[in-house]
Amino acid sequence: GNSVTQMEGPVTLSEEAFLTINCTYTATGYPSLFWYVQYPGEGLQLLLKATKADDKGSNKGFEATYRKETTSFHLEKGSVQVSDSAVYFCALRGGSYIPTFGRGTSLIVHP
Amino acid sequence: NAGVTQTPKFQVLKTGQSMTLQCAQDMNHNSMYWYRQDPGMGLRLIYYSASEGTTDKGEVPNGYNVSRLNKREFSLRLESAAPSQTSVYFCASSVHFNEQFFGPGTRLTVL
Numbered sequence: 001g002n003s004v005t006q007m008e009g010p011v012t013l014s015e016e017a018f019l020t021i022n023c024t025y026t027a028t029g030y031p032s033l034f035w036y037v038q039y040p041g042e043g044l045q046l047l048l049k050a051t052k053a054d055d056k057g058s059n060k061g062f063e064a065t066y067r068k069e070t071t072s073f074h075l076e077k078g079s080v081q082v083s084d085s086a087v088y089f090c091a092l093r094g095g096s097y098i099p100t101f102g103r104g105t106s107l108i109v110h111p
Numbered sequence: 112n113a114g115v116t117q118t119p120k121f122q123v124l125k126t127g128q129s130m131t132l133q134c135a136q137d138m139n140h141n142s143m144y145w146y147r148q149d150p151g152m153g154l155r156l157i158y159y160s161a162s163e164g165t166t167d168k169g170e171v172p173n174g175y176n177v178s179r180l181n182k183r184e185f186s187l188r189l190e191s192a193a194p195s196q197t198s199v200y201f202c203a204s205s206v207h208f209n210e211q212f213f214g215p216g217t218r219l220t221v222l
Contacts, residue, residue: 034210043115043201043213044154089153097161098169099144099211103153 002027002094006102009087013080013109021075021105023064023090031094033057033066033073038087038104047075047088085109112137115214117202123220124192132187132217134202140212142205143185144169145177147198148216154201160185192221 007022025031032051036044048057053068062077073090090102118133136143145157156169158177166177174196176188185204189196197220203211 032209036211036213043215044203044211045213046210049210093209097207098156098159101154103151 002031002092002096002098002100004090004092004100004102006088006090006105009104009106011105011107013107015082015109015111016079017109019075019077019080019084019107021088021090021107023073023075023102025071025073025090025092025100027071027092027094027100029095030068031092033064034091034093035062035064035073035075036089036091036101038089040086044089080107080109082109082111114138115202115204115212117200117214117217119217120215121218123222124189125222126193128192129188129190130192131189132200132202132219133184134186134214135184136202136204136212137183138204138212139182140204140206141182142207143179144203144205144211145175145185145187146201146203147171147196148201149198157187157200192219194221197221 003026034049035047037047038044048059050057050066056065087104089104115136141162144159146154160166160179163182200217202214205211
């Protein structure tokens with residue numbers, strides 16, 4: 001079946017540091033890939049997505065590139081802010097159409 | 112647009128009590144979902160509804176029932192609550208299994 005593996009957190013950074021959160025997946029066919037963000041006390045919201053190989057999703061300074069050869073969709077941001085502190089979820093939608101989520105990675109950004 | 116709304120926001124039950132969690136969306140989405148979120152476990156799919164009139168089991172359906180009342184509304188029922196069902200419950204909706212829109216969650220405690 002489909003699966004998503006994310007790096008375990010928490011990831012702790014200082015403001016303006018570079019962020020990478022690793023995400024790899026297992027799926028048959030050509031899944032769509034997503035990153036969601038969850039701020040404290042809220043539901044998840046879509047951060048970015050990519051629907052085919054080599055697509056780059058971007059939003060609010062975050063980027064992720066769909067790499068089929070390495071089955072990866074790593075999330076990056078060049079300069080994080082305190083307001084980016086949240087839990088980040090990598091997810092895919094594969095041929096079965098049922099969404100599959102990773103376990104989430106907590107990001108803590110210190111001033 | 113309100114997006115996805117959930118009621119109640121908080122609930123405390125005693126073991127054996129029943130309750131229904133309500134979810135509604137105003138985005139004309141076909142698909143709706145119920146998840147539970149527990150620390151360290153990420154999101155786990157309880158039930159989903161691909162379209163009005165259909166419902167299917169997800170990863171952890173035991174102890175729950177659902178009703179897709181119409182295209183807008185998808186309810187989750189706990190017939191006899193157990194402490195293991197203490198969790199945060201999220202409803203989500205999407206257009207044909209694409210990116211999902213989440214509600215704010217219901218925080219349920221079963222004593």
